[in-house]
Amino acid sequence: MEPGPPGCSRPAEPGPRLRRLCGADQEASVALLSRARAEAELQRCVPAVAAVLPAGGSGERMGVPTPKQFCPILDRPLISYTLQALERVCWIKDIVVAVTRENMETMKGIIQRYQHQRISLVEAGVTRHRSIFSGLKALAQDQPDSQLSKPEVVIIHDAVRPFVEEDVLLKVVTAAKEHGAAGAIRPLVSTVICPSADGCLDQSLERARHRASEMPQAFLFDVIYEAYQQCSDYDLEFGTECLHLALKYCHIKAKLVEGSPDLWKVTYKRDLYAAESIIKERISQQICMVMDTKEDEELVGHRLEEMLKNEFSHVKVTSGALGHTGRDLQQIILEQCYNFVCVNVGAYEFEETQKLLDVLKESDLSILYPVVVISVHFLDCKSVPFGQKMENLMQIREFAKEVKKRNILLCGLLIYYPQDEQKLQDSLRQGATIIATLIKERNSGLVGQLLVA
Template sequence: MESGPPGGSGPAEPGPRLRGWRGADAAASASSLSRFGAEAGCRAPAVAAVLPAGGCGERMGVPTPKQFCPILERPLISYTLQALERVSWIKDIVVAVTRENMETMKGIIQRYQHKRISLVEAGVTRHRSIFNGLKVLAEDQPNCRLSKPEVVIIHDAVRPFVEEDVLLKVVTAAQEHGASGAIRPLVSTVISPSADSCLDHSLERARHRASEMPQAFLFDVIYEAYQQCSDYDLEFGTECLHLALKYSHIKAKLVEGSPDLWKVTYKRDLYAAESIIKERISQQVCIIMDTKEDEEHVGRCLEEMLKTELNVHFLDYESVPFGQKMEKVMQIREFAKEAKKRNILLSGLLIYFPQEEQKLRESLRQGATIIAALIKERNSGLIGQLLVA
């Protein structure tokens, strides 16, 4: 990597991109069409996704709708779109956003270079937004590149950690059963209150599940259900599986999802999402040595100390060409500013380097603590500093 500006085409990847996503790397995605055949005995269907993103986030206690809340400077919905885009067999992603947020959403799509996205206007409720999304997929409109899919995935904009694995499961189950949805065990007992806010009865936790997202449907099943459903359903309902049951008489197949499918609802969920994203971002350390003869020993010690604390991948520390740029603090800062454009957070670390083995190890232990802190927090406010161990 050179320290020059990234060129006229603008920053290639502003904000963090997640790598090493379980089960969703490039190779898995490339082979996924064939996985339909292998895993489910089904041919690969045409699949689209609808993302209702019209919510106002009142439960979050912040003015920004939660799907637009920044996590490491990037809006939450962009992570969710990225998770869906990585799945090559999802042909179209329809996002329903309110008129007020339409320009914001267009800006996000442009900035993070999202592909295969179509925008529709959200309705005033979740069901109305989904229905709007389904309508544009149903209609073969002129000047519209969308065509009717066989299977449609419905997902939430505020569930950014969806994996290809569970998407594949709900889609294949929907092909077979007509409808499918991810479920999770209940964390709390569910109770039914009486009119005077007293306990009427409690539900047996083991016999019930939380209905989560993603869900998938044969397109005709869910579209017909929406066409039939009442205003009351559209205003007060929230559960698509219920509509498929009530109006299309389809009993959805339920698929066990991972804990990461949870919905970002409260402010604490934003904190959790930020920590998960930090943990998943590629963690690489590059060590540059001053004295050639010690680099092997010192580098290996540091690597070994860090590996007990962090899942860090070490770049080779033997020959790094940009060492001479690091001579002065101000140079580190300038260099860090450039690296930040490529989403690399760069800091300098000066390790005191005594000959005595025990003192050296103390010094390296301190260095490892500092490196671990920088990697864990991943705060861009600390780039370009020269830290001392």
């Protein structure tokens, strides 16, 4: 067994383990302390919990050479998103991942690159049940090479269900402690029918009376471990339902918990696109605008802000030069905002944008998700010759090439003023649409481009 890297749990919100930023805001410290106290209280109330993820599948149904758990979404393996979802739950002490021997080094690389914590690796079996059994053995104290402590409750979850939320995990764990076993369920989408030997309809189940078994599932550890120890070779080879093993071998009737629509399993290639769409939507809800209000005599930056409020759920603004608002920006970074609009009024240099990029690189915010930065330039078309403006603004390509290595996607947007009121309104509206598209699509092919509204 490969023990996971040492360290404390990750933040409750999704995001990387950020480095300490100098001069952190006092309010941010108070918020973090309050959250730590809440997490400590929750850990006190919840039993000792571990999780097992079988991740030895070959992805045969997906029809791609790469096992689906390692297929990239936004250039990051799918399994990394699932690990992130479990890691942000402070009361899950250990996460055991069962992977095949040939993918062991790949998995170690994922853990290191994305700074996953509390992860231990075991070798997967040739079937799903055998892989789960390997994970349970790693948590059992009766194994001579065990380096993990036995939990009271163990969660079993699929490596390719990345959108599991803490409330569902807590519900199945609480139910498992009371009933011995529990699992998430969802209404059936299609009616289940049984064909006869000659391929004709034999019988049909009444859809309203049945449910689809989903993940996560949770068990008292002693119950599910005993079930697997008694399990027949046939069950280990062909079985898929863990709740059934607890019922068959330990006579434990699982408590069924209504799950959320997000518990679906990435199974087919089209599911990868759906998962990517969900992730993009989640990280594109809010933006941070960085602008120097003293330079914005025409208030064009604030007028753009109003346009952007029609495109995004949350628009935060840090006013003044970056050198004076570093604490505000650090707090926004700690809150995991992945979208930034740096507004430059009157100037065509990238000094303010460069400062923003330096702060982002120092924060390591872009480890888990690509961060979009849009450098907006409001230029008076009469003050500087057009050719000189464009020559200076084309520096964005060099900046973009450098920061793309850090998973930061930099684009430029040029808006001219003064214009007559209607033309300026149209330009601002078009600029807001361009910004929204760049952020929501996160198209790396547009990195380094200078767009004009």
